[in-house]
Amino acid sequence: MLIDLKGVAKIYAGLVPFRALSDVNLQVDTGEFAAIVGQSGSGKSTLLNLIGLLDKVSEGTYLLDGIDVSTRSDADLTRLRGTKVGFVFQFHYLLPDFTVLENVLMPSAVLESRPSKQDRSEAMRLLERVGVAKHAGKLANAISGGEQQRVAIARALARGKPLILADEPTGNLDTANSDAVFKLMREIHEEKKTTFLIVTHDERIAAQCDRIVKVTDGRIVDDQRV
C-alpha cells in the first residue's frame, strides 16, 4: 500500500482553531488512478497537501510507502518529498529563468546538485513522451500554456517518483488542452503504473478516473471505485 491515512485530522491554529480535516481514513494502492472531488473549501487540497508532505497531520497516523511520516521532522519530510512525490499544480509554476529541459532536471538538481547523464537522458525521454522535446532548449516562459503544463507533468515524473499529486491540473487550460493533458496523465499511468491522485471539481475529469473520493466539510463522505 502506498498511502495509508488512519484517523487523520488537520487543525489550523488561531484565535479560533479551524478543523480543516476530521477523521480521514484513506488507503491508496500503488498504481491507482484516483480523483479527489469536492466543493471549494471542502478540504480536498488540504488532504492533498498532507499526502504530499507539504503539511503535517495534527491527529492520526500517515504511512507513505510503509514509512510513518506523522512524526517525522521537516527535514525528513523534505527529503521524502523529493524522492517519493511529484506535484502538478493548476498553474505550471515552471521556473521562468530556466530552460524547459532544466526545469525537468530541477528535481535531480535539488537532490544531487549536478544531474547525471542518465538524468538528462531520462528528462529528454519524458519531454518526448509529453510531446515538448522540440522546446527543450527554450526558456520555460517561451512556450504555450498547454505545453508548460505538459512540462510540469514531465517534471513531476522525473526521477521515477511513485506518486503524482495533481491539484486541479487542467483548471487553467481550455477544453482541448485540458483533455490532452488528462489523456497524457492517463497514458503515463498505464505505461509506468505511477500512482495518480487528482484533485478536481471537474466532474468530466473525475468520471474518467478509476476511483472517486468525495470530500465534504473535511470528511470523506464517499469513496467509489468505477
Add this chain to the structure above:
Amino acid sequence: MLFALRVGFRYFRSGGSQIILSIASVAFGVTVYLFITSLIFGLQKGFIATTVGSSSHITVLPLENVARILLIKGVTNLGTSLPFNDRELVLRNYVSTVAELDKIPGLIAVSPVSSGSGTVIKGGQVRTISILGIDENRGSQIFDLRKAMKFGILDLGGQGCTVGVELARLLGLTVGDKVRAVSAKGVEMVMRITGIFKAGNINANERSFYVSLANGQRLNDMVGAVSRIETQVQDPFVDAVIAEVIAAKTGLKVQTWQEVNGDLLSGLAAQKQTTDIIRLFVMILVATSVASVLIVSVMQRSREIGILKSMGASTFALQGIFTYLGALVGFSGALVGTGIGGSLILWLGDLPGDSSIKPGFWMPIEMQTRFLVEAFFVTAGIATVAALLPARRAALMNPVDVIRQG
C-alpha cells in the same frame, strides 16, 4: 550548495534592471568608501608631514637624575623622591649611541644635536636665539635645510651658520654678514651667515641658529657631548615599537612625537572617528540596498520558492540561493566600485599639487592598494551578510501558502 549557487547565479543573470541598479548602488558605496578613506589618509599624511615631518619622531634624551634615598635603619619609606638636576643633562657617549641607532631597522635618520639658548648680536640689535649644533648631513635628514634654503647655501664648516628668514629680516642680515653669537653659558663666537632658510614654522624662522656640531658643543659648553639625538622613522604611526627597541638598546630616555603632540593626536583621532562614522553610514547604505532588492526578489519569486520546496529543496539550499544572489550583487558592485572609485582617486591624486595652478581642484588625496582590497572585501562581505535576512525569509516560506496564494 552547487545547486544553490547555480540557481542564485541564474537569478543574478536574469535579474535585469533590478540587479543592475543594486550593483550600481553597491559600486557607489564602494566609491564613496574609497574616496573618503583616501582623502582622510592623504589629509592626515600631509598634516603629519607638515607638522612632524621636519622634526624628530623619536628623541633620545639623557636619563634624569634621581635623588638618592638615604636608608635609615628601621625606616623603609621616606616618601617620594623628586628628580634634581643641578647640572645640565647631556649625552656624553653619543658617538657610540649614534652608531647603535644607525643599526636599528626602521630608523631613516639619526642626528645628534647640541642645543642651548643664547643671543645673536648685529650692530646694536640683540635677538634671543636657539643655538643648534648639528651635523650638516645627518641634520638635513631630519629637517631638509638644503631644500629650505632661500638664500645662500648650507655650509656650517668653519664659522659658518645659517638662520631663518625672520631673524634675517629683523636683524637685516644677508649672506656673508658676520654676527656675534653669545650662548647662555657665556661662550662667545663670531659667525658668518652662509645661508638663510625658510621653515614652515615661524618660530623656527625667528629663533633657529644652526651651526656645526663642533661649534654648537663649544657655544653650549658641552664639548664631547650632545643634548639629544633626534631620529625619524619610516611610518610615524608605528614609532612606539621602535621607541621601545631604542630604549632597550641604549638604556636612555626616549620620547616619541606623539608624547610631545598630544593635542595634535586628539585632532587626528577625532578625524579618524569621523571617517569611521561616514564609512559606517556608507556600509549601512550598501546593506540596505542589497537587502531591499533581495526582499523584493524573494517576494517576486515566492511561487518558485514554493515549487522548489515541493521538489525537496531544503531550507539550507533555499537560503543559499538568495545568499549567493546577495554575494554576487555585492562582489559585482565591489568590483565595479573599486574600478571606478580607484580610477577616480588616481585621477584626482594626479592633479597638480599646487592649488594655485588649478584653484579649487586639488585635494590631498592618496590611495593605497590596501584601501582597494579593504573596500572590496568589506563591501562584498556586508552585501553577503545583508542577504542573509531575506534569504532566511525565503527559506522559511510555507510552500502550501505560497503555491496557493503566492
